[in-house]
Amino acid sequence: MSAPVAAQPFGDRLAEATARRGTPLVLGLDPDPARLWPGTEPVGAVPGATPGEHAAAAVQEHCRRVITATAEHCVAVKLQLACFERLGPPGWETLHRVAALARANGLLVIADGKRGDIDVTAAAYAASLFDGHDTPWGHAPGLGADAITVNPYMGSDAIAPFLEGARRAGGGIFVLVRTSNPGAADFEEQQLATGEPLWRRVASHVAGLDDGKGALADAGAVCGATAPERLADLRAAMPRAPFLLPGVGAQGGTVEALSAAFEPGLGAGLVTVSRALVRAHEQSGGTPEAAAAAAADELRRACLQVAG
């Protein structure tokens, strides 16, 4: 794992990028081969390619189209690893190419794999998603992500190796704290003997990871965008943490509910949208490109207004 020389802290990079691009919008890419944009061809797939290779090539072209159409309104892409992994080894190749495409469009790359493990296993995941792994045969490059999502269930030693890997690469982590799905009530919302819900204990842990460097912390949180009052609690518990905010649009959240997220700055409220952009043409008509760009522009403006 070759350490970049004095990587700029993620919190600075994130704050700078959101300010420069004037947007906290994150393009969520979770491509389904059966629902790609109309007219998408599996570019580069050769005759005799396997179904996985064909599908991966088509997914890559779809992602290229979506990124090209919406990049100017976004600060990052969030790559849903599962959607690439299900295509097998060719999907993994495509994942790397889409990350490169996003970078070439000036976007940060958030790898959404929700990994959680300890010790050398966690370090292996971090190597895979950030800066790669030094083998006896040379360096195997990683995905080059700027940030990743992490599952906290196993505890502090299932978070620390990811943050260590992130810092080495000038990257960050987003720990699942209070997610937007109904099942969050089952464990995340469980009231502890101390009176607080479990998610608040996790939030305190995340806040404690902040080393005070950078304009924002490099240990962030995934927080569902579906309940404004809870978001204020989350912000109080993690004053400098960037929030990754899924749930706007398809899951019923609105940008107006997010003001607490933006308190430390525009980069602290990363509004993640997928279907609301990628399927905008199904509502509004027009080309997928134009509909996605218009939806992204509208959401970006709404964010800027709420962020003030």
Added chain:
Amino acid sequence: MSAPVAAQPFGDRLAEATARRGTPLVLGLDPDPARLWPGTEPVGAVPGATPGEHAAAAVQEHCRRVITATAEHCVAVKLQLACFERLGPPGWETLHRVAALARANGLLVIADGKRGDIDVTAAAYAASLFDGHDTPWGHAPGLGADAITVNPYMGSDAIAPFLEGARRAGGGIFVLVRTSNPGAADFEEQQLATGEPLWRRVASHVAGLDDGKGALADAGAVCGATAPERLADLRAAMPRAPFLLPGVGAQGGTVEALSAAFEPGLGAGLVTVSRALVRAHEQSGGTPEAAAAAAADELRRACLQVAG
């Protein structure tokens, strides 16, 4: 996702395989390219191959040697996905080949990825690890795992789609309940307002997933093998769940502490060992093959004695 016709329930397959092979031992494969068995060559790597391709070919040959040496004493392999993913796309290829090798040696395949996500994303992970995904260009095969590990933090809707995918393929899941790492104290052990620790709430949920079919449940649990009294509690909470038991050997657990795990049958106590087999020659001398086989045989016998 092509459903196999009337797949036999995982609990039956597991009970049958452990009885037939006379062992509940699981070979953990978490290969580090810098610590492969002496004399391992990257078989099949061609001149000009990338470092990742070289390392993946060497890892594959190492895993082949370990599987060949120990298979007769084991019922399954547990593949640590992170260790393959860190080699990039070639590592993903190797993962598929090692799973096929394990199957050819009569072993069940447990994919240890500790995935946790909801809805279509969880379904995509399940497709990736079990039976693959139907694309408009044909079927992209999955890893063909018999079981996978799952992280429960996000709640019931982050577990159900994995179990659904598993059942479609006659497979099972192992939900992280009470792990063997020190950080388990941070959240898993948190006392709830009801007086029980969080892990017990998760255990109750896992027990509730049992549909009563098969000799054992197909919803199992990952339980650290490091505290016998807790294991009795875990067994009481999940009477028919197969336990995946890491922590014997390197992490200080002993087989003698595991008797509660075996109460529902030999297949309910899957003792997972990695370093204790793969690095046995560093302690005992001899060839890695002979040392691993001897260590596996000894552990297998110890398990049978405790299982009674």
